[in-house]
Amino acid sequence: MPSPSSNPGGASRVRRRALLGSVVLAVLVALAGLAAYLTRDGRSPSESPGSPTSSPAASAPVAPPSETPVPHGRPHALPVPPKTHDPIAYGKAAAAALWSYDTRAYTQPELQAALREWLTTEAKYADPASVDKAVPSSVLWKEMAANGQFATAEVNEGHFPNAFNRALQEDPGAITQAYVYAVTVSGKQSIAWRGSPAGGAESRSTTLAVQCRPDHPCALVGVMPSVAP
Numbered sequence: 329m330p331s332p333s334s335n336p337g338g339a340s341r342v343r344r345r346a347l348l349g350s351v352v353l354a355v356l357v358a359l360a361g362l363a364a365y366l367t368r369d370g371r372s373p374s375e376s377p378g379s380p381t382s383s384p385a386a387s388a389p390v391a392p393p394s395e396t397p398v399p400h401g402r403p404h405a406l407p408v409p410p411k412t413h414d415p416i417a418y419g420k421a422a423a424a425a426l427w428s429y430d431t432r433a434y435t436q437p438e439l440q441a442a443l444r445e446w447l448t449t450e451a452k453y454a455d456p457a458s459v460d461k462a463v464p465s466s467v468l469w470k471e472m473a474a475n476g477q478f479a480t481a482e483v484n485e486g487h488f489p490n491a492f493n494r495a496l497q498e499d500p501g502a503i504t505q506a507y508v509y510a511v512t513v514s515g516k517q518s519i520a521w522r523g524s525p526a527g528g529a530e531s532r533s534t535t536l537a538v539q540c541r542p543d544h545p546c547a548l549v550g551v552m553p554s555v556a557p
Contacts, residue, residue: 406434406442411545415538418546419511420486422446423534426462426551427481427517436469448539448547453506455537455550462551476522481532483515489535489556507541508549512556 407425412418425446429439440463447454464472488496492510496503503509512535520527535556537549 406438407446408442409446409547413540413542413545415509415511415540415546416486416488418540418548419509419536419538420483420513422536422538422548423486423513423515423532424481424483426459426534427515427532428479429464430478431469431473432476432478436463436466439463446548448549450506450539453508453539453549458550458553459548472521477519478521479517479519481515481517483513485515486511486513488512491556507539509538509540510552510556511536511538 407428409425410418410421412421425443434442440460443459443463444456447456447459463469489510489512512533514531514533516529517532518527518529533555535552535554537552538546539549540546
């Protein structure tokens with residue numbers, strides 16, 4: 329896959345990442361020690377193929393069907409962000425959206441566009457590339473769709489990482505610049521496909537950056553490249 333520097337939009341993506349790092353540095357690094365999020369490289373999402381049981385995930389939790397066809401002919405809805413001012417509640421909903429998908433009900437671009445609707449409208453904070461990376465690539469999606477593959481998510485728990493809590497206690501006012509919170513979520517992803525409605529399940533966890541300004545419902549900033557305990 330071409331690197332950011334080898335395509336026309338590469339330089340702008342690098343500058344965008346640099347801007348994101350400089351703006352959020354005082355918030356995320358000071359509060360949560362999440363420097364890796366701010367210094368991550370500009371690589372685009374992986375497009376390596378995978379088996380039906382090892383692909384990534386993204387959408388709202390749904391009950392597992394007994395057959396591969398969509399139950400009663402009704403497709404699983406695309407994920408819609410909740411209206412809440414609670415960063416943990418929003419983080420849990422976002423994790424569920426990122427861990428499930430249904431190749432029978434919508435296309436890869438439709439899911440990608442739906443997940444981008446979860447992002448903050450403040451462009452200097454939003455990191456759409458990290459959200460896009462959670463969606464299977466177009467090549468992989470085509471393979472999964474041929475098998476009628478879908479995934480559902482079950483969220484068990486969400487919390488502020490330990491480092492975030494400690495730093496917030498030491499400097500409560502630091503968060504008031506951008507109101508960006510680190511939220512770690514754990515749960516389970518279940519995957520099934522044609523011929524294997526039972527599928528398989530695995531534990532999952534992720535740390536998200538969530539913006540919750542006092543005068544506006546929460547929104548997603550991005551997905552961290554590693555999990556903060």
